[in-house]
Amino acid sequence: MNIKRSIVTRVRLAFLAICLFAFAIIYKVGVIQFKDGDRWREIANEKRFHYQPIYATRGNIYSDDDRIMATSLPFYRVAFDPSIPKEDVFNKGIDSLGMMLSRFYGDHSEAYYVRKIKNARREKRKYVRLNGRMINYQDKKMMAQWPIFRAGKNKGGVIFEKIDRRFLPFGSLARRTIGFINEDKKGAGLEFSFNRHLAGKDGEALYERMAGGNKPINDGTEVKPMPGFDIQTTIDINLQDVAESALRRVLTENDAHHGCVILMEVSTGEIKAIANLGKHGPGLYLEDYNYAVGNQGRTEPGSTFKLASMMALLEETDLKLTDTIDTGNGSKRIAGAVKTDTHGYGKITLQQVFEKSSNVGVSDLIQTHFGDNPQKYVDYLHKFGLHQPLGFQMNGEAIPVIKSPKDRSWSRPSLSTMAIGYELKISPLQTLAFYNAVANNGVKVQPIIVKSIKRADQELEKFEAKVLNPKICSDETLAELRAMMEGVVENGTGKNVRSKDYKVAGKTGTARKFMNGQYTRKYSTSFVGYFPADRPKYSCIVIIDNPQKYAQYGGDVAAPVFRELADKAYAQDLAIHTPMARRKPGVMPKLPSLHAGSQEEITLLCNKLGISAHPLNPEEDWIRVDTQKHSVALKPVPVKMGQVPDVTDMTLRDAIYLLENNGLKVRVAGLGRVESQSIPPGAPLQKGAVITITLKRNGKPTRPAEVLPANAIARAY
Structure with a gap:
């Protein structure tokens, strides 16, 4: 219980x-x-x-002549508010709308789209995305005329959600230089470096959260976005195209790992072309990294660095280019390390040391004159600005690595090794800026690739190259360096860039690559220089990394790219062409041999030949020609009744015609024109009398005179 x-x-x-x-x-x-x-x-x-950002339209990127290199094009996603259209409008157009959507997108049937829209309307949904695929502006204009949609946003319920997408009109041309920026605000190239200018200022608008997406609510509180500014680069599209095509061809021919080329105006520092290509498969090269500027392109430059060594040497000593040094048989131990040349040059001048790119010669000279104080050599490199970045406008510029005797890695051979471009690292752009200073009378300028920030036609900010060093070395040294570089092209390792139309100055480079703790048989080849050498307008550097075929030297691999780009730049820039010597006025051509004859025929002949003829009596049938400087005067030869006519200087045909028409019998002696006649002009005319005319060609008998009757002459003709 x-x-x-x-x-x-x-x-x-x-x-x-x-x-x-x-x-x-x-x-x-x-x-x-x-x-x-x-x-x-x-x-x-x-x-x-909730409020959602409305992204601003990104600014354009232009070439130096205002051609668009990158722009933002509007694309749209199509959504629909099925609760807005009135019943009669909806019922009348839904089947046609479904058919058009099906045909346009091609992914679902007409019944699918009709059912999808009707279900959303029945459930009183105010937002349904019809398809995830984006359409362009022309498609948007076409769709806006479709059934139901043509009633507009407020009565038809169609919603076009705008989304900007970046478009490159020239395809892959300069793609890496243009660059990109992702949703995390990370990127590369101009898009990333100038993002604060290009991005503009985002706006915002009120959106309603709904099944299938967010629907905009136009309640008047929207903040319109401010579009980004445009940037104008220094890139020349034509030269950029040549640079990339020439680089790609040489990379493919030599099966190289990667390569880069930079073309720059000497005085302004404006980069007119910059190409970077890396290998992505057999014969496939893409712009994957900015080797010209960034850390991956920063390498030991090899022989192109010998210009800096010779500059330091000439600044420090009283050596002349005609002074000699014994390089031996091509191998010499210097400061505990063996330096070698491709050939044994023996005793050669400083000019030849540079022209032949002698490692022994340069290393021995630097060791001899700076061996007691290596820091002085390094100080010269610092004076030349080779130890610090250029402050380039694009992010990611490599920082040079120049060793110092204070560094732990410094060893006894370091000085002589650095002299020929090893045990240091420098980017191609930094090497080019140094060579450009020599071409620019010693003024080292900062390379630039963007010259202005614009909004429409209004220039908001202008960029000019900064002077990094107003005088990199003395004028005497500059003159000797220029002579050496011209000698490289005329007599040395750079003969492949020699041109008959203009002079080139430069230096080849072939550097062994340091991998896994040792120097390998893989090479980085290069050529850097400027043109025209007598009045420099452009400087250029070409790097071809790790060529795999038989060609392994800068003069054979990199130089052809330089030559092709230089030829194009020279051809399109008429201002740098050498004026042609003015031709001396030639002797005026002689007028045709005109003497006497029919006025009608001689006048016709003069008109055909463009000779000015001035008849003194246009009514006269027969004339004698008076040859003047640029024209002929036609003097009348009167034929008087009862008198023998004057036929001297006439052709045989005219003489026979005139004499026989006056009743005379003609005999002929010789060939040519009439020199004389047996009956003198003006004598009384006796019909049936025989007259002998003597002919000569150019005043000389053509053969012994032979008297022939006129009818025989006629038959001969």
Whole structure:
């Protein structure tokens, strides 16, 4: 009995607890619904409606002649508010709309789109995305005329969500230089380096969260975005095209790992072309990294660095280019390390040391004159600005590595090794800037690739190359360095860039690559120089890394790219062409041999030949020609009744015609024109009389005179 009572008590207590819990829930629902309803509805609205950014249209990137290299094009996603169209408009156009959507997107049937829209309308949904694929502006204009949609946004319910996409009109041309920027605001190239100018300022608008997406609410609180500024680069599209095509061809021919080329204006520092290509498969090269500027392109330059060594040597000593040094048989131990040349040159001048790119010669000279104080050599490199970056406009510029005697890695051979471009690292752009200073009368300028920030035609900010060093060395040294570089092209390792139309000055480079703790048989080949050498307008550097075929030297691998780009730059820049010597006026051509004859025929002949003829008596049938400087005067030869006519200087045909028409019998002696006649002009005419005319060619008898009757002459003709 006690057990039964205990169970009933427990059941009652449990039932009571459940009832109390149920009443508590009902109470809480009531409180939420009635007492706190407004607050919770406000919170719900806050969560349902939210402000979302409207991204600004990104600015354009232009070439130096205002051609668009990168721009933003509008694309759209198509959404629909099925609750907006009126019943008659909806029912009348839904089938046609479904058919058009099906045909346009080609992914679902007409019935699918009709069912999708009708279900959304039945469920009173206010937003449904019809398809995830983006359309262009022309497609948007076409869709806006479709059934239901043609009623517009407020009556037809169509929603075109704008999304900008970056477009490069020239395809892959200068793609790496143009660069990119991703959603995390990370990137490369101009897009990343000038993002604060290009990006503009985003706006915002109110959106409603709905199933399938967010629907914009146009309540007048929208903040319009401010489009980004445009940037104008220094890139010449034509030269950029040549640079990339020439580089790609040479990389492919030599199966190289990567390569780069930079073309720069000497005085302004403006980069007119910059190409970077890396290998991505057999014969496939893409712009994957900025080797010309960044850390991956920073390498031991090899022989192109010998210009800096010779500059330091000439600045420090009184050596002349005609002074000699014994390089031996092509191998010499210098400061504990063996330096070698490709050939044994023996005793050669400093000019020849540079022209032949003698490692022995340069190393020995630097060791001899700086061996007691290596820091002085390093100080010269610092003076030339080779130890610090250029402050280039694009992010990611490599920092040069120039060793010092204070460094732990410095060893006894370091000085002579650095002299020929090893145990230091420098980027191609930094090497080019140094050579450009020599071409620019010793003024070292900062390379630039963007020259202005614009909005439409209004220039907001202008960039000019900064002077990094107003005088990199003395004028005497500059003159000797230029002579050496011209000698490289005329007589040395750079003959492959020699041109008959203009002079080139430069230096080849072939550096062994340091890998896994040792120098390998893989090479980085290069050529750097400027042109025209007598009045420099452009400087250029070409790097071909690790060529795999038979050609392994800078003069054979890199030089052809330099030559092709230089030829194009020279051809299109008429200002740097050498004026052609003015031709001396030649002797005026002689007028045709005209003497005497029919005025009509001679006048016709003069007109055909463009000779000015001035008849003194246009009515006269027969004339004699008076040859003047640029024209002929036609003097009349009167034929008087009863007198023998004057036929001297006439052709045989005209003489026979005139004499026989006056009743004379003609005999002929010789060939040519009439020199004389047996009956003098003006003598009384006796019909049937015989007259002998003597002919000569150019005043000389053509053969012994032979008298022939006129009719025989006629038959001969």
